[in-house]
Amino acid sequence: MRILLVEDDAEVARFVKKGLQEAGHTVEHAANGRDGLFLAASEGFDVLVLDRMLPGGVDGVRLVETLRGQGNRSPVLFLSALTAVDERVKGLKAGGDDYLTKPFAFAELLARVEALGRRPSAEVPTTRLKVADLELDLLSRTVTRGGRKIDVQPREFRLLEHLMRHAGQVVTRTMLLEKVWDYHFDPQTNVIDVHVSRLRHKLDKGFDKPLIQTVRNAGYMIRAQ
Amino acid sequence: MRILLVEDDAEVARFVKKGLQEAGHTVEHAANGRDGLFLAASEGFDVLVLDRMLPGGVDGVRLVETLRGQGNRSPVLFLSALTAVDERVKGLKAGGDDYLTKPFAFAELLARVEALGRRPSAEVPTTRLKVADLELDLLSRTVTRGGRKIDVQPREFRLLEHLMRHAGQVVTRTMLLEKVWDYHFDPQTNVIDVHVSRLRHKLDKGFDKPLIQTVRNAGYMIRAQ
């Protein structure tokens, strides 16, 4: 996990950085708010660990507010000697996700950092493909166009999926044979043509704009007109 | 925001519920783990606030583990009188997202709950379900146990999916007929038995721990032993 630590106290910083690294994470360290902001804004981190009070104009709260203002949603854990409830509330309200007061047990810091990093921000797998008004839902194996459900066969589904994953690019017959049919040779028949035809028939029935274009001597391409 | 509060202490529950409601949130309350699990599994909440220790078999940690096993990723805040670092770490490691010790200031609870709810995690569709070493990938329509791929028929897949979505709960025959077969009547045959049997055969071949348990006169249940 990539973690950014912004902490001015060299002693604390060393201690935290070492521990996180030993737990298998990558840690970048900045000693003041300005550097921290720069790093956080330019690189992608899974979790930010920020000291609440920092030297220089940019303290922890400012830093988070700025990041959030830029649309950066990285989870933030505040680390602070300010224990008052009001301070904690302020940190959370500013956009922090957690708040740990010094002194703290490293085990808890680690657990909290990992809890923050556990969030599904990183790996959101694509679950639906979309080209113009045509949608393909990988989860339910469902195809809809303009909201109307369209029944397709498994092979047709694979074919369409492959086309849509390469929307706007020409897909050659050889690629299709490889990826959709698992043929590693030329079957010497027009299987592909037939399936493309069937697919077109289903997709375009009742619509005017055809979606699948043939590219002569090359293959097929799907594209939002 | 929709919040589920699972807390057995009536006094605390009333206090928290009232406060959250006054802050403009909708609060459901369950007084024990079993009810809490049921609610959390059947309805969608933005945040779960769980007492760490609960009467009855299902305590806070068990509850979270079960939910996470079902692929439910709702953020969880633990509320507990157990202040030891080890306890806090345990709660977070189990899948909790935050941990607040009693007594607490309501302002801080509110700030933390709102910080949790702020996350974009709410509507990430589940793409894989897991129970013990059995995994079901909705995207690829694939079932694996202990890393080994298992081929299942469509109907078997739906059956298994439904069981896994309700892991740890008994699933009645009527529910299965409704949800898996779309029958709204009793077909007077043993269709279900047959499919459960086939599924068991495939899932348990080569493993020792059986996964699907039958609950006499009630239905079936899948659970990590």
Add this chain to the structure above:
DNA sequence: GAACACCCATGCGGATCCTGCTGGTCGAGG
């Protein structure tokens, strides 16, 4: 321990579904 209800496993047969091929037609490009 007998009767009963419930549950399990297996084999079978029908139905559906799926897919690739053929063969004839069309149309673009030269």
Add this chain to the structure above:
DNA sequence: CCTCGACCAGCAGGATCCGCATGGGTGTTC
């Protein structure tokens, strides 16, 4: 006009899938 690539309707073999019936277990109740 000729040729080649692309298109499409229909067909038929096969595979898959699914539900049912049957007969055998197992736990429960009286």
